[in-house]
Amino acid sequence: MIEQTILDSTLSGEQAELVRQFCGTPRQARWAIGVAGAGKTFALKYARQAWETAGWRVLGTAVSARATGELSDSIPAETLARMLTIYEESMRNPLDARTVLVVDEAGTLSDADMARLIHMATDAGAVVRFVGDPAQHGSVNAGGLFTAMCTSPDTVKVMTARRVQHDTDRAAAELLRGDQHADPKAALEQLAEAGHLIVADTAKDAYTAVLARWWEHQHTDTPHPMIEDTNTARIGLNLAAQRLRQLAGHVSTETIIGAPDRQFGVGDQVIARINNREAHHPDNPKQFVVNGTPGVVTAIDPDADTITVCLLYT
Numbered sequence: 001m002i003e004q005t006i007l008d009s010t011l012s013g014e015q016a017e018l019v020r021q022f023c024g025t026p027r028q029a030r031w032a033i034g035v036a037g038a039g040k041t042f043a044l045k046y047a048r049q050a051w052e053t054a055g056w057r058v059l060g061t062a063v064s065a066r067a068t069g070e071l072s073d074s075i076p077a078e079t080l081a082r083m084l085t086i087y088e089e090s091m092r093n094p095l096d097a098r099t100v101l102v103v104d105e106a107g108t109l110s111d112a113d114m115a116r117l118i119h120m121a122t123d124a125g126a127v128v129r130f131v132g133d134p135a136q137h138g139s140v141n142a143g144g145l146f147t148a149m150c151t152s153p154d155t156v157k158v159m160t161a162r163r164v165q166h167d168t169d170r171a172a173a174e175l176l177r178g179d180q181h182a183d184p185k186a187a188l189e190q191l192a193e194a195g196h197l198i199v200a201d202t203a204k205d206a207y208t209a210v211l212a213r214w215w216e217h218q219h220t221d222t223p224h225p226m227i228e229d230t231n232t233a234r235i236g237l238n239l240a241a242q243r244l245r246q247l248a249g250h251v252s253t254e255t256i257i258g259a260p261d262r263q264f265g266v267g268d269q270v271i272a273r274i275n276n277r278e279a280h281h282p283d284n285p286k287q288f289v290v291n292g293t294p295g296v297v298t299a300i301d302p303d304a305d306t307i308t309v310c311l312l313y314t
Contacts (some may be wrong), residue, residue: 033158035158036233037135044074047102058076061078065291071102096125211244254266256307266299270296270297296310
């Protein structure tokens, strides 16, 4: 049944092996390294199909609400914190002996949460499958257990980046992963040679180039986000971008102060910065505001000191 699922799909060799190893073994726990853009979520759709055909219930979880939302495109998912809270506070195990729990971005789990999750799964007799990249995201609190697990010789690996199309970008991404083969200097040299790295003499020149690139892509269907490490530069870029959009007539010049460094006008593009389960789609409570949810300001009321935002759920 698993082989037929794979044969009927468009999975790559690595993706097909992930499905075989995850679905074709009775082991209670298995884990895989899946680099960003390698199509692990796509492969998990076929794993879910195989599991459900065999009579298993499939659930997913991740530490962040953003990762949970992305995983839910393939597997019904809930944040790890909520799943553990249900188990530990209500004494109701969300898993059972016919459940497969897929843990995405497993490298972000602290060792304490990993222990709690394993205890919950063992208590129910559930099967657990961990996927992540130990060379990328780490846990905020003390962690490292998933990284240690991935040193096992039978670790499944999905290493070919499929989302990144350019060969040079793909090679550079591999050199920047942060494992023992990382070579940031070589990665930057490759990107520069391909014309994919812009070198500026000053920070001002760099920010001007970033802003110009962002503005150019505002008129296309290919968004080009501006990313900056420091809050001061981030605030400056946001204010400059807002002013450009005001001059172009995309944002109202009347604004309302949201914070000392933030003001909002009708038409402004915004992003939620915290999770809020109470603010959800009227017909779907699971489609709630998560950190990173984009939106557009549709109205402001200076007298009431409020703004109205239309959220763009993905």
